[in-house]
Amino acid sequence: MRNFLLIMSWVCFCCSWTTHGEVFTSIGQMTDLIHTEKELVQSLREYIRAEESKLAAVKNWASKLDALTQVSTSDPEGYLAHPVNAYKLMKRLNTEWPELESLVLQNPSDGFVANMSVHRQYFPDTEDQTGAAKALMRLQDTYQLDSEAFSKGKLPGVHSNAELTVDDCFDMGKTAYNDADYYHAVLWFQQSLKQLDGGEEAVVSKAEILDYLSYSVYQMGSKWVSNKWIHERGQEFRRPCGLTEVD
Known part of the structure; x- marks a missing residue:
């Protein structure tokens, strides 16, 4: 039953985000x-x-x-x-x-x-992509799905594994980050970093991931952890906006 609900929830999520006056309403x-x-x-x-x-x-x-x-x-x-x-x-x-x-x-x-x-003219635009990413995160929350399992496509009731790359995970994190949803941003930046450290090739650099991750953790209020990253990684990981260690 849970597997069926998960699949139906995804169908509803992925087919209902609204963009520039239009709605993707059907599979x-x-x-x-x-x-x-x-x-x-x-x-x-x-x-x-x-x-x-x-x-x-x-x-x-x-x-x-x-x-x-x-x-x-x-x-x-x-x-x-x-x-x-x-x-x-x-x-x-x-x-x-x-x-x-x-x-x-x-x-x-x-x-x-x-x-x-x-x-x-029929292509999804940036808003569509953002809507799809948010739909994934809502699904993640609703069924308490682990980010790593999610990135490997291991979803209950779904037999075809569609994996998320380092860059995919980073883009998921950026979607949350741009929406000031630092909780999900941290989850997906961490997963992106984990896959990159595991040897997976990517366009995004480790420095950029750590940059966004550190700032997201800082925004969540975990100043000690954020300061530790900034101190250990050095200036190359400080945000262009002037992120500095806090007392």
Whole structure:
């Protein structure tokens, strides 16, 4: 029963946050986003293939001309003494180099960018992302779910594990932090730090995590712990706003 309630609660949470006058009201609407993302991945793959094909053609041309110019520059007069070489030089500079220029100027990204533009109007925005993060935290509170288990996707009644990365956990923490919800901010910054210390790769740095974590703990009132972090970590972890140790 508890597992069923958890799943139903998540459905309600994730499908009801309001943004710019609109509401994600059904799983069907969320499913549309999944199909949109699939289409964008296919478009991205097509762009990559086009770029690789273009680059291969340019590389092949460069290799051919590199070998040819080594011969021609070693003895220019002797090279041009052969009328065929003189003709082919004229042809290359008049026809082939301009063709290469046209190839280089081609932009294989046009199709992908156009596809992105079509779908962008349906993309979730920052407010949507914030709403989804808050929904996760409400679910966490309602069912007293551990942050570590949550980050590993180990939810009761859910068989597919969808994990949160270091950066995901950090962004969860920042969502709470920006809302002055320092309790959840500390939980998620700590989880982000734990996964980073465990060897997981991330874009966010340890310094930045500790920076936000220390200030969040300080805001919760745990001055001794915050001061201890500041003292041990040094100036690199003090907030740009001028966080200093307090008495």
